[in-house]
Amino acid sequence: MKKHNFYAGPSILSQYTIKNTADAVINFADMGLSLLEISHRSKEFQAVMDEAQQLVKELLEVPEGYSVLFLGGGASLQFCMIPFNLLKKKAAYLDTGTWAHNAIKEARIFGDVDVVGSSEADGYTYIPKFEVPDDVDYFHYTSNNTIYGTEMRYDPDVKVPMVADMSSDIFSRPVDVAKYDAIYAGAQKNLAPAGVTIIIVKDEALGHVDRVIPTMLDYRTHVKKGSMFNTPPVLPIFSALQTLRLYKEMGGVKVLEKLDLDKAGKLYEAIDSSRMFTGTVTNPADRSIMNVCFVMKPEYKELEPEFIKFAGERGIVGIKGHRSVGGFRASLYNALPMESVDALVEAMADFQKKH
Numbered sequence: 001m002k003k004h005n006f007y008a009g010p011s012i013l014s015q016y017t018i019k020n021t022a023d024a025v026i027n028f029a030d031m032g033l034s035l036l037e038i039s040h041r042s043k044e045f046q047a048v049m050d051e052a053q054q055l056v057k058e059l060l061e062v063p064e065g066y067s068v069l070f071l072g073g074g075a076s077l078q079f080c081m082i083p084f085n086l087l088k089k090k091a092a093y094l095d096t097g098t099w100a101h102n103a104i105k106e107a108r109i110f111g112d113v114d115v116v117g118s119s120e121a122d123g124y125t126y127i128p129k130f131e132v133p134d135d136v137d138y139f140h141y142t143s144n145n146t147i148y149g150t151e152m153r154y155d156p157d158v159k160v161p162m163v164a165d166m167s168s169d170i171f172s173r174p175v176d177v178a179k180y181d182a183i184y185a186g187a188q189k190n191l192a193p194a195g196v197t198i199i200i201v202k203d204e205a206l207g208h209v210d211r212v213i214p215t216m217l218d219y220r221t222h223v224k225k226g227s228m229f230n231t232p233p234v235l236p237i238f239s240a241l242q243t244l245r246l247y248k249e250m251g252g253v254k255v256l257e258k259l260d261l262d263k264a265g266k267l268y269e270a271i272d273s274s275r276m277f278t279g280t281v282t283n284p285a286d287r288s289i290m291n292v293c294f295v296m297k298p299e300y301k302e303l304e305p306e307f308i309k310f311a312g313e314r315g316i317v318g319i320k321g322h323r324s325v326g327g328f329r330a331s332l333y334n335a336l337p338m339e340s341v342d343a344l345v346e347a348m349a350d351f352q353k354k355h
Contacts, residue, residue: 001314001315002315003315003317004314004315004316004317004339004340004343004344005317005318005336005340006316006317006318006319006329006330006331006332006336006340006344007317007318007331008146008168008189008291008318008322008329008331009146009168009186009188009189009194009331010188010193010194011188011189011318011331011333011335012331012333012335012336013192013193013239013243013335014242014243014246014334014335016242016243016246017192017239017242017243017246017335020239020242021035021193021235021238021239021242024238025235028044028238029044031044035234035235035238036234036235038234040228040231040232040234041228045234045238046228048234048237048238048241049070049226049227049228049232049237051241051244052070052237052240052241052244053068053070053226053227055241055244055245055247055248056068056198056200056244058248059171059244059247059248059252059253060170060171060174060175060177060200060253061174061177062177062200063177063178065202065203065204066177066200066201066202066203067200067201067203067219067223068198068199068200069198069199069200069201069219069222069223069227070196070197070198070227070232070233070237070240071196071197071199071222071227071232072195072196072197072232072233073197074186074194074197075099075165075167075184075185075186075197076102076186077197078165078184078197078199079102079103079105079106079107080106080107080109080110080217081199081217081219082103082107082140082163082182082184083106083107083109083110083111084110084209084211084213084217084218085206085209085213085217085218085219086137086138086163086181086182086205086206086208086209087107087110087111087137087138087209088111088137088208088209088210089111089112089137090111090112090113090114090135090136090137091107091111091112091113091114091136091137091138091139091140092113092114092115092116092132092133092136092138092139092140092160093107093113093114093115093116093139093140093141094115094116094117094118094128094130094139094140094141094142095115095117095118095119095120095128096118096119096124096127096128096141096142096145096148096150096152097124097142097145097146097147097148097150098124098145098147098324099142099145099146099165099167100141100142100145100165101120103140103142103165107140110211111137114133114136116130116131116132116133116139117129117130117131119150122282123148123325124145124147124148124150125148125150125280125281125282126150126281126282126283126286127150127151127152127283127286132156132158132159132160134159134160136160137160137161138160138161138162138163138181139156139158139160139161139162139163140162140163140164140165141156141162141163141164141165142164142165142167143164143165143166143168143169144166144167144168144169144288144290144291145288145291146168146189146288146290146291146322146329146331147291147293147322147324147325147329148280148281148293148325149279149280149281149287149288149291149292149293149294149329150281150286150287150288151169151286151287151288151289151290151291152286153169153173153289155175155176155179155180156179161179161180161181161202161205162179162180162181163180163181163182163183163184164180164182164183164184165184165185166183166184166185167184167185167186167189168185168189168190168290168291168333169189169190169288169289169290170183170185170189170190170191170198171190171191171247171253171256171334172190172253172256172257172260172289172290172333172334173253173257174253174254174257177200180200180202181201181202181205182199182200182201182202182205183198183199183200184197184198184199184200185197185198187236187239187240189290189331189333190243190290190333190334190335191239191240191243191244192236192237192239192240192243193235193236193239194236195233195235195236196232196233196236196237196240198240199219201219201223203223206219206220206223207220215229216229216230243335247334256334259334259338260289260290260332260334261289262338263289263332263336263338263341264287264288264289264290264292264332266338266341266342266345267292267330267332267341267344267345268287268292270345270348270349271292271294271348274348274352275297275352276296276297276300276303276348276351276352276355277294277295277296277297277328277348277352278294278295278296278297279292279293279294280293280294280295280325280327281293289332290331290332290333291329291330291331291332292329292330292331292332293321293325293327293328293329294327294328294329294330295321295326295327295328296327300355303351303355304326304327304328307328307347307348307351308320308328310347310351311344311347311351314343314347315343316340316343316344316347318331319344330344
C-alpha cells in the first residue's frame, strides 16, 4: 500500500533525495567507500559542502556579506547561539508557540528580552499583533509554528535587524535575507534527515558582544573554517545537497511556493466546507501552508480516534495532532505530492458520509 506521509518532522523526503543518499551510503562519488566512512576533509566531500552552501545562497538569493553554515545541534541549539553571539543588551522576541517560547527562555540567560507580543493565553491560535522598539539589538520570530498551524509568510518591516527560526518553512517562499542578521533552520522538515541545521548569518553582525563565547558556540569559528571546524554531519549535509539540487531543477523557491499554496488551499477548502471538521487557527490570514491543524467539531469529537484509524487503513500516516493540542495535523512540506492531499481529502469526505 502506498503511504501518504504527513508527519511533522522528521518528515517526508523526496525519492530523489532518499535514493541518492542510499546510493552514497553504499558507494560515495565512485570512491568504492561509503559516505559514512570517508574523510570529511576529502576533496569529494568538500565539493558537497561547497555546492550545498552555494545552492542555499542561490535559491534564497542571499546577498554578499553573508555566510551559510551547516552545523549540528538542531535548531534548539540556535536558541542559545543566537543571543550568545548577537545579544548585547536587549532583544525583542515574538511568542507564537512552544519553540518561540523556548527561544525566549534561552535568550533571557544572556540579556533582557522584550516579549513584544504573545498568543499564549489563547492557545497560540493566531499570530499576535506586535510593535518592535528601536532600542533592541534584534527582533526574533518563529516564522512557522508546527504545533499550532500558524505562519508568518512575510518578512516584517521593523527598524532593527531580524533573526528568524525558519525550521519548518524554509524554501517555501522567497525571503528578503538582507533584512536579517541571522536565519536558522533545522533540516528535518523541508531539506534533509535530522542532524544538521542551516544558519545564514550576516558576517558584520558578529564580534560585537563583550562576553567570551566558547569556541564551538562562536559563529566566527565556523565561518572561518567553512563549517569544517570539527567533523560535520556528513550524511544529512549530503542529503540536503540532493534536495537543493532538486529544488533548483524544479524551478526554485517561487515554484515551490505555488505548489505549497495549491496543496494547502485544497485541504483548507475541504476543512472549511465540512460539517464534521473545523480548523483551529482563528484568523485565516495566519494559517500555515506547511502544517494544517484541524479538529472535529464538538458533536463529533469522540470520532477523532476512529478517523485516525480509518485514514491509516488507507495508508495515511502522521496526521495525529501534537500531544499538547490533540486533533489532527497534516504537514504539507515540499516533498509531499498533491496525490497525498487528494487522498486525505477523499478520506475526510468518505468518513463524513459514514457518519
